[in-house]
Amino acid sequence: MSLRYLTAGESHGPALCAIAEGFPAGLQVDFGAVNDELARRQRGYGRGGRQQIERDEAQFLSGLRGGETLGSPIAVVVWNKDHQSWKELVSPYARGGRKFTQVRPGHADLPGALKYGFDDARDALERASARSTAATVALGALARQLLLRFGVRVSSRVTAIGERERKVGLPPDAAARAAILASDLGVDDEAVAAEWRALIDAEKARGGSIGGAFEVYAEGLPTGLGSYVHPDRRLDARLAGALCGIPAIRAAEIGEGTRVELRGDAFHDAIHHDAARGFYRDTNRAGGLEAGVTNGAPLVVRGYMKPIPTMTKGLATVDLASRQATTAKYERSDVCAVPAAAVVGEAVVAWTLADALLEKFGGDRVGDIEQAIEAYAARVR
Ligand SMILES: Cc1cc2nc3c(=O)[nH]c(=O)nc-3n(C[C@H](O)[C@H](O)[C@H](O)COP(=O)(O)O)c2cc1C
């Protein structure tokens, strides 16, 4: 591992923060672009009241000078505006409010309380909350800027909300990317977005919640990132782990990996070569990875998000204190957060790819990496 990071923070505590170590020197960071990613993560049809309160911004504390990375640890904070209303309830210095005992099926409430010995599930759910993904996205934004410097572009598209997915498998072109960025459902087809909005509205009226799926792409990757020599060096395994590390993501797919109905000759991508393009394939069912190694085709991976566990229609549960039957607690919640999860998916994929790139090409200074990539590209043509 060349790049590593930690995040810390509770959903209603003072802030989310992150430290990244191993980021190379010499990258001029576009702070506006970092905040654009944070804003993207907050958007999306179906989100709850919290996003009206927050306006996430990254405050960098270290590791840069005049906007340029120094190779030293980068610390970043995203403040919680909502903490103002919670500072007597959730803080390193205060604990208050009624205990949260009507534990929600599908959330961290019960397993977290039992595991750590809490009589108030808030002690678990505050950290389990996907609010932490604001810190992840701030770091992911740095990784995507680093990748872009080497010609690698990361993007995504939502492929399902509460219905069978409409897989695309191809990175969006410039026009589609602009449409996806402008869409409140992360898709480049307004007719589909309208259908999904109606599904979310119906689910909200029913008091329920709804999940979905998204594709993340990376174009311009050099061949040879990751390795087959050991399981924990396989890039497919690392990407699947990164995607499933996002709260509520329950499955990941690499390329057309779940197409179990296809026979081998219909599944695998025939290899061609010409002087202009080097090695290439006309199809990409491998999703850009063979044997855990990038093969020069666009990376295509998918994340599958379960429906949000907090619902106004509270499920049957058991009270943590009395052990009596009750109904799950509802305070406030998203009905659907798949578009936001896709933005987080981009961030974790960008981070994982940046890690693999630094591993292969060395990681002290951006210019050195650039030279190493060029020399290598000439060898593998
Ligand atoms: C962007 C995003 C927003 C989320 N918003 C909510 C929410 O408002 N309410 C909720 O109960 N769960 C929400 N979740 C999901 C929970 O965080 C998640 O289900 C919970 O932590 C349990 O983890 P698990 O689903 O991975 O088992 C959200 C997840 C993501 C990625």
Ligand SMILES: C=C(O[C@@H]1CC(C(=O)O)=C[C@@H](OP(=O)(O)O)[C@H]1O)C(=O)O
């Ligand atoms: C705060 C965010 O997402 C939160 C994730 C979340 C959960 O349980 O995961 C529960 C909700 O928290 P709250 O009860 O404060 O509204 C979401 O809003 C965010 O994404 O910025």
